[in-house]
């Protein structure tokens with residue numbers, strides 16, 4: 001048995017962030033993870049001899065600049081570079097959209113003068129609301145508390161702070177905010193634009209990790225969720241961490257260890273120990289116990305409460321609700337080793353567009369059909385694929401002249417209909433994803449010399465992402481903000497004393513942000529000071 005102040009379940013980027021902040025404040029912290037490497041879904045691994053890539057998460061923007069600075073991630077080796085072009089969307093008719101600094105408007109104008117005239121206004125309104133969201137990232141949302149006491153006074157003050165942020169918006173901007181939280185991205189984009197590719201540019205963000213049609217109510221929020229990031233001070237921009245996403249979590253682990261955090265790998269938590277309604281430690285699969293004043297969990301909340309906490313330790317209504325926590329991404333993830341860069345029919349040869357997020361989904365109708373198909377058959381005949389070729393920005397990933405590409409594919413059913421298993425269909429669907437890219441970049445399939453495939457089932461097995469959910473729970477209105485992971489527990493405190501949520505299942509949700517880890521650390525420290533001064 002060992003003893004510490006805080007035991008953190010999971011050495012993903014949020015567990016590491018939480019650990020680093022707690023240790024910086026002087027607490028003794030131990031982090032345990034069932035995998036061989038730190039990083040959770042933000043890792044870089046060799047997937048084919050001589051070829052490394054980000055295994056799951058593959059692109060940076062949402063990582064909070066304050067956390068980068070506080071943890072001194074740059075000093076610990078993290079370098080993030082911008083893509084030379086942001087997005088490239090080829091269409092089957094040979095037209096394309098290429099976005100990025102200084103090129104977006106001109107490229108849109110070739111598709112639609114009307115859309116080019118409207119684009120800046122739409123982007124500006126989205127940016128205004130994203131700015132509001134940014135102010136909520138590093139603070140706990142107002143939490144619902146019953147009765148009257150210190151907690152209710154604290155939450156009343158928190159609610160006033162929230163109202164104060166919203167008050168700065170004009171009435172029209174508040175209406176836009178309401179639209180973005182409740183409407184479908186498809187409707188909003190149809191109202192704003194006429195070009196399919198321009199709509200697809202934003203529509204893609206609305207279905208990333210969201211197993212839904214872009215016409216589903218609430219999908220506009222998912223679009224907004226992908227807009228609050230920045231790279232090296234440039235808002236809304238996406239970039240690449242040199243060395244892949246694992247470079248972020250390696251730097252975080254160095255920062256945490258530098259402050260004395262003990263990170264133990266290949267250490268799977270079997271159970272959270274509960275004594276007199278308080279979480280007091282964990283038991284590992286090996287039988288070893290670690291006792292702690294506080295337990296912080298960065299795993300999916302449904303995993304925590306249905307597999308790791310004894311059910312009789314929890315209120316029955318809490319268990320009933322968390323069983324219905326919706327996990328669904330519809331994501332299929334591949335990494336491919338290439339002996340040549342792809343050449344797209346719409347824009348042949350090399351160029352800055354190969355550094356972009358290349359979106360194969362030339363319209364909202366295409367995305368809607370992909371979802372309908374996946375619901376009916378398990379995957380879409382014409383899937384949505386984002387291709388990213390990080391080796392165009394980073395020569396540390398593979399031999400010179402060769403390339404690695406991430407394929408982020410949607411829509412596939414988290415569980416296949418008819419009781420079929422992903423184990424029997426993984427290769428077939430991987431072939432389909434490669435063939436889909438090949439239609440737009442002839443020769444792509446022939447250039448693939450190695451591949452790694454992660455179906456939703458593989459994402460669950462390897463990373464503990466239930467249902468393959470990349471966000472630890474869908475970003476729907478009933479699972480967001482004060483309701484993440486449940487009304488009454490949005491303050492990072494679970495239903496048991498001493499148990500905290502520090503992963504993506506807490507506000508502000510999924511993505512490599514570090515925000516849930518940061519916010520949970522603040523709450524744990526507040527409770528620690530209240531107890532021990």
Ligand SMILES: Cc1cc2nc3c(=O)[nH]c(=O)nc-3n(C[C@H](O)[C@H](O)[C@H](O)COP(=O)(O)OP(=O)(O)OC[C@H]3O[C@@H](n4cnc5c(N)ncnc54)[C@H](O)[C@@H]3O)c2cc1C
Nearest residue numbers: 010012013014034040041057058059269464470504511512
């Ligand atoms: C395919 C995919 C693509 C994505 N793309 C992007 C992207 O490009 N950009 C972006 O910003 N975000 C992306 N995301 C989302 C982002 O990666 C996640 O939301 C984020 O990494 C989750 O971080 P976390 O620390 O909250 O949890 P995780 O990274 O899931 O970490 C939780 C940790 O808990 C460990 N664990 C689980 N069970 C136990 C146990 N019983 N005992 C001990 N340890 C346990 C796991 O091994 C894991 O290491 C993507 C995710 C996926 C899966």
